[in-house]
Amino acid sequence: MTVSETCERPEWVVEAYRHCERVVREEARNFGYGIRLMPAPKRRAMSAIYAFARGVDDIGDGPEPACVRMDLLDRARGRLETVQEVLWRRADSRALEGHPVLTALADAAGRYPIPLDAFAELIDGCESDVRGAAYETFDDLLRYCQQVAGTVGRLSLGVFGYDGRQRAEGLADSLGVAFQLTNILRDVREDRLAGRVYLPAEDLDRFGCTLELDETGEFVDPASRLHDLVAFQAERARAWYAEGLRLLPLLDRRSAACTAAMAGIYRRLLERIAESPALALTSRVSLPTWQKAVVAARALTGVER
Numbered sequence: 690m691t692v693s694e695t696c697e698r699p700e701w702v703v704e705a706y707r708h709c710e711r712v713v714r715e716e717a718r719n720f721g722y723g724i725r726l727m728p729a730p731k732r733r734a735m736s737a738i739y740a741f742a743r744g745v746d747d748i749g750d751g752p753e754p755a756c757v758r759m760d761l762l763d764r765a766r767g768r769l770e771t772v773q774e775v776l777w778r779r780a781d782s783r784a785l786e787g788h789p790v791l792t793a794l795a796d797a798a799g800r801y802p803i804p805l806d807a808f809a810e811l812i813d814g815c816e817s818d819v820r821g822a823a824y825e826t827f828d829d830l831l832r833y834c835q836q837v838a839g840t841v842g843r844l845s846l847g848v849f850g851y852d853g854r855q856r857a858e859g860l861a862d863s864l865g866v867a868f869q870l871t872n873i874l875r876d877v878r879e880d881r882l883a884g885r886v887y888l889p890a891e892d893l894d895r896f897g898c899t900l901e902l903d904e905t906g907e908f909v910d911p912a913s914r915l916h917d918l919v920a921f922q923a924e925r926a927r928a929w930y931a932e933g934l935r936l937l938p939l940l941d942r943r944s945a946a947c948t949a950a951m952a953g954i955y956r957r958l959l960e961r962i963a964e965s966p967a968l969a970l971t972s973r974v975s976l977p978t979w980q981k982a983v984v985a986a987r988a989l990t991g992v993e994r
């Protein structure tokens with residue numbers, strides 16, 4: 690960070706961004722590779738978005754009883770409203786004191802047109818998780834994916850800047866859906882162990898699967914049916930990547946690099962799952978660090994598209 694950049698912001702704001710960048714370093718094992726490709730001011734803003742979204746997501750997935758998590762999500766909604774009040778100058782910025790993520794988010798939203806309302810949709814999605822929502826159809830699942838990941842795409846777009854507003858928003862939403870579908874396939878077993886099933890009932894029926902677990906935590910469905918189900922969902926996710934990646938030409942070079950790195954890493958994760966469904970159904974598939982670094986380098990040099 691240059692001296693002039695440091696001087697532009699009060700020390701507590703600089704420290705707040707440092708906190709968010711730490712969250713990205715420690716938690717964003719995939720998306721962090723993309724965020725780090727942004728120029729410093731936009732990287733800080735993306736880190737603030739990530740840190741707030743991470744906090745909301747962690748509440749949704751947390752170990753506390755459902756009523757406690759609902760209460761915490763409600764508080765997150767209240768905090769989001771406080772950020773908006775501060776931005777609209779209806780509340781004093783001291784209301785954000787002691788909350789580095791909110792402080793950074795308010796600063797970022799003062800600099801870039803970040804559609805903060807999208808966070809309220811993300812919170813809605815996490816609330817439906819806590820309520821133990823099940824998805825009957827693929828369209829139902831899509832709505833959830835748009836709530837919890839399409840929103841993050843639209844929030845990121847506020848930092849990126851873009852040509853063609855409506856088209857860009859739709860494409861960012863699609864890319865978010867692609868990521869979430871990948872995430873769901875990667876975490877089928879982990880989610881099931883936590884009592885959550887995201888795959889639509891209509892698809893489970895189509896492949897004759899129940900996702901029931903035996904006493905050792907293994908799926909009781911025949912492996913071949915589960916593998917066909919994974920292959921079917923992977924093919925769907927590919928179509929969402931193809932659609933969402935049409936966003937790249939609407940972005941500047943660094944924002945396109947950031948998006949291409951995120952998509953490159955998550956798309957390779959999807960292909961790993963599709964190649965080895967047995968592995969994905971028994972463990973958490975990930976990419977080696979070196980491969981993620983290669984994808985990020987390719988994205989920065991414009992090779993990854």
Ligand SMILES: CC(C)=CCC/C(C)=C/CC/C(C)=C/COP(=O)(O)OP(=O)(O)O
Nearest residue numbers: 718719838841842845861864865868869872
């Ligand atoms: C235009 C644009 C940039 C669109 C992308 C939007 C985006 C980054 C959506 C994130 C959705 C998602 C699968 C989050 C999981 O995060 P996680 O931190 O839990 O992921 P991990 O478990 O793989 O590390």
